[in-house]
Amino acid sequence: MTDTTPALAVTEHIVDGVRCAVHDSDPAGAGEAVVFVHGNPGPMDDWTDLVPPIAGFARVIAMDMPGFGRSERPKSFDHSVTGHARFLGRLLDQLGITRVHLVLHDFGGAWGLRWALDHQDALASLTLINTGALQGYRWHRYARIWQTPLLGELFQLASNPRAMHIALNRDNPKPLPRNYVDRVASFADWPHKRAVLTLYRNTRDPASAFPEQNLGLSADSLPVCVIWGAGDSYIPVRFADQQRKFFPAAEIHIIEDAGHWPFIDDPQAVLTPLEAFLRRQIH
Numbered sequence: 001m002t003d004t005t006p007a008l009a010v011t012e013h014i015v016d017g018v019r020c021a022v023h024d025s026d027p028a029g030a031g032e033a034v035v036f037v038h039g040n041p042g043p044m045d046d047w048t049d050l051v052p053p054i055a056g057f058a059r060v061i062a063m064d065m066p067g068f069g070r071s072e073r074p075k076s077f078d079h080s081v082t083g084h085a086r087f088l089g090r091l092l093d094q095l096g097i098t099r100v101h102l103v104l105h106d107f108g109g110a111w112g113l114r115w116a117l118d119h120q121d122a123l124a125s126l127t128l129i130n131t132g133a134l135q136g137y138r139w140h141r142y143a144r145i146w147q148t149p150l151l152g153e154l155f156q157l158a159s160n161p162r163a164m165h166i167a168l169n170r171d172n173p174k175p176l177p178r179n180y181v182d183r184v185a186s187f188a189d190w191p192h193k194r195a196v197l198t199l200y201r202n203t204r205d206p207a208s209a210f211p212e213q214n215l216g217l218s219a220d221s222l223p224v225c226v227i228w229g230a231g232d233s234y235i236p237v238r239f240a241d242q243q244r245k246f247f248p249a250a251e252i253h254i255i256e257d258a259g260h261w262p263f264i265d266d267p268q269a270v271l272t273p274l275e276a277f278l279r280r281q282i283h
Contacts, residue, residue, distance in 0.1 A: 227255065
């Protein structure tokens with residue numbers, strides 16, 4: 001059996017009646033924090049190699065969003081971009097966070113950007129890791145399967161750790177560590193798989209969660225760091241440069257020989273630009 005003991009210290013919070021696993025490096029700290037938001041499949045363990053160095057100079061928050069990791073998986077939860085953004089906001093309110101440095105990955109990009117649009121005064125900086133404003137994006141093959149009724153259910157039912165190992169390693173520039181894939185598989189119970197189906201079906205048109213048509217996030221002055229694995233099979237690296245359409249002053253770092261999870265493929269290559277960027281932003 002895979003050990004699911006969290007690498008990061010975790011406490012339990014109840015937000016809108018949903019039990020949520022949270023890492024808070026300094027619970028009694030200031031209202032300014034670096035907030036790491038995972039995507040699919042998550043969970044917060046994705047950030048294990050990044051959080052401790054950043055926590056050396058900033059309060060750091062990471063969480064398992066509903067449906068993921070150690071958090072609750074209520075069938076009634078609103079698995080949509082707006083639903084997760086709303087939950088994120090209420091969690092940050094509960095933690096007393098008023099100035100936010102977002103670090104986003106995968107679906108966490110949509111959740112975090114939606115939150116940021118609704119809380120622009122609280123957003124201090126933005127780091128996008130293999131995610132962002134994806135103009136003209138077309139869903140990858142697994143997303144299209146999950147979005148298809150019955151086919152998605154059959155695919156999820158057939159998924160098992162061995163199949164996950166094969167699929168993830170086939171899509172990545174180099175084999176992912178076995179303990180990473182085992183950890184992902186350990187949280188992939190049916191309520192999690194059901195949450196994934198609902199999330200992707202509620203997001204067939206990603207732009208629908210952003211009716212503003214533009215991000216409007218004070219793009220000229222907002223500090224933005226973009227970090228991208230060059231071998232991403234799910235969100236191609238060409239979208240890294242596209243972020244400058246929305247954030248003209250963004251700094252962009254492309255990590256060769258890394259895929260959709262560059263912080264797993266090469267943690268130091270992600271940490272080096274991330275830490276340098278955040279040290280310049282933290283007050």
